[in-house]
Amino acid sequence: MTCELTLRDVRSVARIVNLAHRFNCRCTHVTANAGATVSARFAFDGAELALTRLRAQIDRIVAYETVPS
Amino acid sequence: MTGAQAVVAALEREGVETIFGYPGGAIMPLYDALYEHPVRHILVRHEAAAAFAASGYARTSGRTGVCCATSGPGATNLVTGLLDAMMDSVPLVAITGQVRSELMGTDGFQEADVCAITQAVTKRNMLVDHVDRIGETIAEAFALARAGRPGPVLVDIPNDVLKAQTDVTAAAMKPFARSGAGEPRVSDAAVRDAVARIRSARRPVAIIGGGVRAGAVDLYRMFVAMLGLPHTATINGLGAAAPGDPSYLGMLGMHGLKAANKAVQRADLILALGMRFDDRVTGKPDRFAREAVVVHADIDATEFNKIISADVALHGDLCHTLHALIDELAHGHVPRFDDWSAEARLLGGSLPSDRVGEGVLSATDALDRFFAALPPDAIITTDVGQHQMWAAQRARPAHPRKYATSAGLGAMGFGFPAAIGAAYANPGTPVYAIVGDGGFQMSLPELATLRRYDVPAKVVLIDNQNLGMVRQWQELFFSQRYSATNLADNPDFVAIARAYGIDAYAISEPSGADETIARFVASRGPALLHCACHPTENVWPMIPAGMTVDDLMEARA
Numbered sequence: 001m002t003c004e005l006t007l008r009d010v011r012s013v014a015r016i017v018n019l020a021h022r023f024n025c026r027c028t029h030v031t032a033n034a035g036a037t038v039s040a041r042f043a044f045d046g047a048e049l050a051l052t053r054l055r056a057q058i059d060r061i062v063a064y065e066t067v068p069s
Numbered sequence: 070m071t072g073a074q075a076v077v078a079a080l081e082r083e084g085v086e087t088i089f090g091y092p093g094g095a096i097m098p099l100y101d102a103l104y105e106h107p108v109r110h111i112l113v114r115h116e117a118a119a120a121f122a123a124s125g126y127a128r129t130s131g132r133t134g135v136c137c138a139t140s141g142p143g144a145t146n147l148v149t150g151l152l153d154a155m156m157d158s159v160p161l162v163a164i165t166g167q168v169r170s171e172l173m174g175t176d177g178f179q180e181a182d183v184c185a186i187t188q189a190v191t192k193r194n195m196l197v198d199h200v201d202r203i204g205e206t207i208a209e210a211f212a213l214a215r216a217g218r219p220g221p222v223l224v225d226i227p228n229d230v231l232k233a234q235t236d237v238t239a240a241a242m243k244p245f246a247r248s249g250a251g252e253p254r255v256s257d258a259a260v261r262d263a264v265a266r267i268r269s270a271r272r273p274v275a276i277i278g279g280g281v282r283a284g285a286v287d288l289y290r291m292f293v294a295m296l297g298l299p300h301t302a303t304i305n306g307l308g309a310a311a312p313g314d315p316s317y318l319g320m321l322g323m324h325g326l327k328a329a330n331k332a333v334q335r336a337d338l339i340l341a342l343g344m345r346f347d348d349r350v351t352g353k354p355d356r357f358a359r360e361a362v363v364v365h366a367d368i369d370a371t372e373f374n375k376i377i378s379a380d381v382a383l384h385g386d387l388c389h390t391l392h393a394l395i396d397e398l399a400h401g402h403v404p405r406f407d408d409w410s411a412e413a414r415l416l417g418g419s420l421p422s423d424r425v426g427e428g429v430l431s432a433t434d435a436l437d438r439f440f441a442a443l444p445p446d447a448i449i450t451t452d453v454g455q456h457q458m459w460a461a462q463r464a465r466p467a468h469p470r471k472y473a474t475s476a477g478l479g480a481m482g483f484g485f486p487a488a489i490g491a492a493y494a495n496p497g498t499p500v501y502a503i504v505g506d507g508g509f510q511m512s513l514p515e516l517a518t519l520r521r522y523d524v525p526a527k528v529v530l531i532d533n534q535n536l537g538m539v540r541q542w543q544e545l546f547f548s549q550r551y552s553a554t555n556l557a558d559n560p561d562f563v564a565i566a567r568a569y570g571i572d573a574y575a576i577s578e579p580s581g582a583d584e585t586i587a588r589f590v591a592s593r594g595p596a597l598l599h600c601a602c603h604p605t606e607n608v609w610p611m612i613p614a615g616m617t618v619d620d621l622m623e624a625r626a
Contacts, residue, residue: 060371068251
């Protein structure tokens with residue numbers, strides 16, 4: 001599974017890498033360019049269900065970076 | 070003003086009246102700003118209790134709970150309470166002092182990388198690196214804690230930032246940028262789909278969870294009454310059912326009521342509302358409600374298809390979702406499920422008993438007598454273990470905000486400090502903590518908090534001289550090898566309470582218990598009721614972990 005994200009907080013990159021471990025997945029690739037925002041690209045290996053759950057949690061981390069308007 | 074004064078001003082701006090905390094070196098400037106300030110600080114005796122008290126405050130009021138602690142060990146002691154709030158979706162803001170900026174990263178005295186440590190147990194954390202940003206950071210923390218699915222947010226502030234001067238007054242604090250998407254609103258198409266499923270169902274069952282705390286209680290009661298729908302609750306949904314509602318089947322799950330579990334298993338439609346299919350609810354997911362179509366409503370899209378696949382996902386605030394479902398139903402045929410509801414009620418029967426002989430006090434007997442004496446508006450908090458399940462099986466709280474328990478995390482030591490928080494959030498309302506002898510000993514020092522502030526919270530201590538739930542599992546699944554669960558050498562809890570200046574009552578046999586409980590309930594101010602109970606009573610019914618209602622146990626084999 002790959003995902004490209006625009007993040008507000010560069011620490012979220014580390015959080016997402018750690019999260020893969022929690023879901024028994026493996027982060028096989030990560031690149032991040034930090035400016036006003038962070039452009040990050042990840043690749044993960046793992047069981048299909050675990051990857052689905054991981055992706056949902058990643059979306060939640062991204063959502064929690066901001067407050068709904 | 071100083072950074073510390075800016076913190077207090079920001080708290081005032083959020084309407085905060087009470088915070089729970091424990092001072093220490095790095096956070097001393099904040100405590101100086103709190104000195105003789107209208108924002109009331111409650112000194113607990115351990116930082117974990119500060120987080121649990123703030124959680125009890127938030128769970129029973131709907132307002133955001135606030136706790137504070139110093140750097141290093143103070144902050145790390147908050148971690149369990151933060152995770153508890155994360156698991157049970159409780160809005161909490163934690164403020165921690167951090168070592169001076171120039172000491173950060175040097176392994177300074179009482180330094181911990183609190184932001185790294187709490188990343189996984191908060192919605193987000195923020196390190197304030199400049200005094201001018203304190204106000205907007207705290208405002209954002211409160212907004213995020215409350216937004217969408219509520220949860221904990223931590224703000225870490227270095228000591229020098231707390232001491233620095235700022236020209237940014239409370240009135241001129243810059244608002245933070247709300248850059249996120251709006252709150253999700255359930256789609257009309259999904260609502261129409263859900264209502265079509267309801268209209269074609271023959272055996273629907275609603276399951277209500279903690280999401281009902283988002284102000285959805287009245288709408289939920291209207292929804293189930295409109296359909297005559299049999300319904301059940303997760304432990305966080307207790308109190309959602311209207312008092313006396315005959316269609317309510319009680320709590321479901323591992324120690325839930327038989328009728329609730331059997332009805333769910335026989336259902337052809339599950340309406341899962343603001344709940345997340347915890348494993349204590351589902352048992353073995355692929356055998357859970359196998360015949361049912363699942364309509365799942367939640368504000369957090371992460372929950373859809375995480376454990377149980379949803380045939381219809383209703384993504385949005387539960388109030389709006391229920392409103393939309395009721396509106397859509399009202400515009401067409403409104404089915405009634407009274408016959409199925411009556412049938413579902415007959416699937417259960419009375420709770421199985423594990424009581425032993427005449428003259429011996431069982432925990433369930435003590436709790437039955439206590440609940441019979443309880444004022445209807447009382448707030449209950451519980452700790453974790455057997456007493457938690459016995460209470461959940463029996464309690465009929467008038468509202469979900471009348472019942473607080475550490476559900477998802479199951480954190481022992483929660484119940485007593487949570488009751489302190491609940492008492493501050495609900496002045497004039499009777500508050501009772503039901504605790505076991507294990508968890509109470511994790512929070513015993515809070516007797517000093519009760520005494521100092523004369524907090525009108527009372528403790529019902531179910532003392533069976535065991536870590537009872539673990540003992541039960543050892544009996545049933547570990548060949549009766551009782552490893553590290555025997556607490557027969559418990560201290561004299563009545564003497565301990567009295568040493569703290571707390572009134573204490575005791576029952577050890579059924580005879581005279583009602584009179585003692587009545588005096589305890591009627592007493593003013595803090596009090597302890599010690600219930601010396603039979604040590605080997607088990608919680609029944611029980612669906613063993615990873616099993617289904619077909620494997621439900623109602624007694625020892």
